[in-house]
Amino acid sequence: MNDTFARDTVSRTWTAPVAFPESVPKKADVVIIGGGIIGVSTAWFLAKQGIRSVVCEKGHIAGEQSGRNWGWVRQQARDPREMPMIIESLRIWRGLEVEIGEEVGFTTAGCLFTARSEKDLEDFEAWLSVSRQFGLDTRIISGKELEAQVRGGPADWQGAIYTPSDGRAEPHKAAPAIARAAARLGATVLTGCAVRGVEREAGRVSAVVTEHGSIQTSAVLCAAGAWSSMFCRSIGISLPQLKVRGTVARTAPADVVLNGAVFDKRIGIRRRQDGGYTIAHGSVLDHSLTPSTLRHSLKFMRALKRELSVLRLSIGRDFIDEWRMPTRWALDQVSPFENQRVLSPEPNKKVLAELRVNLYETFPALAGVEIVESWAGMVETTPDVIPVIGEAETLPGFYIATGFSGHGFGIGPGAGKAVAGMLGGKDSGIELNEFRLGRFSDGSPIRPYTTI
């Protein structure tokens, strides 16, 4: 079947059988837990510095968030603290296909958030000062200029904030291609290889224990996405992290109404390399309450308040599942990471139905276009909606790079460069102090600047 019309173009990234290694290396300079965009980008940059890493992924490369996201590579509306990293990331994306010799579907096609009210426009104006501070090309557009970017949008759009230099890429292609590039430069990339825990010697990390044996190392990077908090907790490190489910769909190839990525309160939509669109509801995130919600609620209060209008809260199975999940386990026994190789939430059917209506009503030119695939992913976030990057103060040699919220795909290559610099003692030019884990416990104010 033509790949464009296949029902699993995206989801085959995580539905194929997991490939298990026959053995693991005895030693590594760095062991990376997690084969998402953060883990593989770090491995690639480490390899470029001549540092040998082993990436241990329990399931598939890009099997969780990194293969399921919307594919937006945006600077627009970011927290100012992330700006240097995303600007560097876009620079890397622009040259990525040439440098690694593989397709990732990146193109500079702009990002646009539409305003349905004067208030929306005022909010956008406020971000223009951030844009100016970092020398971006962001501007407010309306009328004919808006129509030129998005054909046939609703009449009540008052205008939009638009950053032409933003881009888009194909999530199911990007992280796997970067992983192969890292491997060609000497990294070892293992799938079907859960890390159960770490071993210590003289108060610092000395090895990781995987389901296939131990790897001696003096540096471990936890880039475990939605699992990072649980992993850290099992070794005595508190990492506040919560998860929300996002439902996503893909259309068949259709008329060009836009070329980049457009966010409207009713729909988030991006043109795909295959001529279809990746779409999601603009204003719905599902959060199923869990013991973690209760444990971290105080720290998340400000972030949750900002999300109240889009969060659909529920309580049920997830609460019981997490309640029953062990928090510690013996390293010679099967761990929760092997028991759930791939975190694969069901798409929300109600949201999918609303999404279809929103798509057809917002873009009448797309009315009737077939939705050929749908999936869901768990977005993980921190109390201030920016990542945690740094060495754990209580365990020398244990580093963390996680909590990238709903915007870690675009920033992934830049984050990989910054993290590899931190691990290899090389100045990446990206300041990481704002991202230290200690900000959640040292009395620093928790300041979410953006939404998830």
Ligand SMILES: Cc1cc2nc3c(=O)[nH]c(=O)nc-3n(C[C@H](O)[C@H](O)[C@H](O)COP(=O)(O)OP(=O)(O)OC[C@H]3O[C@@H](n4cnc5c(N)ncnc54)[C@H](O)[C@@H]3O)c2cc1C
């Ligand atoms: C629906 C949705 C839409 C999004 N849209 C965008 C967007 O448009 N633009 C954008 O920039 N970002 C977007 N994001 C966010 C982005 O996808 C994430 O921030 C980013 O992919 C995080 O990458 P990661 O490598 O940290 O985590 P992940 O991709 O989740 O990778 C972590 C990996 O670690 C593995 N792992 C965990 N524990 C272990 C263990 N013990 N042993 C071995 N392996 C382990 C997991 O299996 C997983 O594969 C979106 C996310 C979702 C879910």
